[in-house]
Amino acid sequence: MTAPTGTACTWQLAYADGSTRTVVATDIERDYPQGRLIVSRTDLNGVITHANDAFVELSGWTREELIGAPHHILRHPDMPRQAFRDLWDSLRRSEKWHGYVKNLCKDGSFYWVYATAVPNIRQGQVVGYTSVRRKPSRTRIAEVAPLYREWRERERLGEQVSACI
Numbered sequence: 001m002t003a004p005t006g007t008a009c010t011w012q013l014a015y016a017d018g019s020t021r022t023v024v025a026t027d028i029e030r031d032y033p034q035g036r037l038i039v040s041r042t043d044l045n046g047v048i049t050h051a052n053d054a055f056v057e058l059s060g061w062t063r064e065e066l067i068g069a070p071h072h073i074l075r076h077p078d079m080p081r082q083a084f085r086d087l088w089d090s091l092r093r094s095e096k097w098h099g100y101v102k103n104l105c106k107d108g109s110f111y112w113v114y115a116t117a118v119p120n121i122r123q124g125q126v127v128g129y130t131s132v133r134r135k136p137s138r139t140r141i142a143e144v145a146p147l148y149r150e151w152r153e154r155e156r157l158g159e160q161v162s163a164c165i
Helices: 053-059 081-092 138-156
Strands: 008-014 020-026 038-042 048-051 097-104 110-122 125-134
Touching: 038 053, 048 053, 081 097, 081 110, 081 138, 097 138
Parallel strands: none
Antiparallel strands: 008 020, 038 048, 038 125, 097 110, 110 125
């Protein structure tokens, strides 16, 4: 990862698949590009199989780095585990999921999205997932960010958190 500029913190993240990763996060926010949609597809395990140009440009990763990588490489340390648990539970029930997500860029900066994730069904079988992200509402981000902080604190204390974003 390129060394970020500005104030940065180092985090050790643990993922549901058992992997861990050290990330550097800054307080630098990237503006979501007006009029663009971020689109990605994953396999059943959340490994990226498609990344459109907007995804590549905003995330700071090359397409080659994204394809074959777990989608959680974008997980910002500010995101509570419960938000992703809710996403995966919905997808495993073959349901559509919507939510606000703070994503981590390769250089440690971040961007917010309003995401919709759906299962890709072929001949009656789920074969993967598609996520479409669009410019988020700043009002909703202002509402969701404190809720996410509360969820992370409750997770840290070992309390049960239920998602409703």
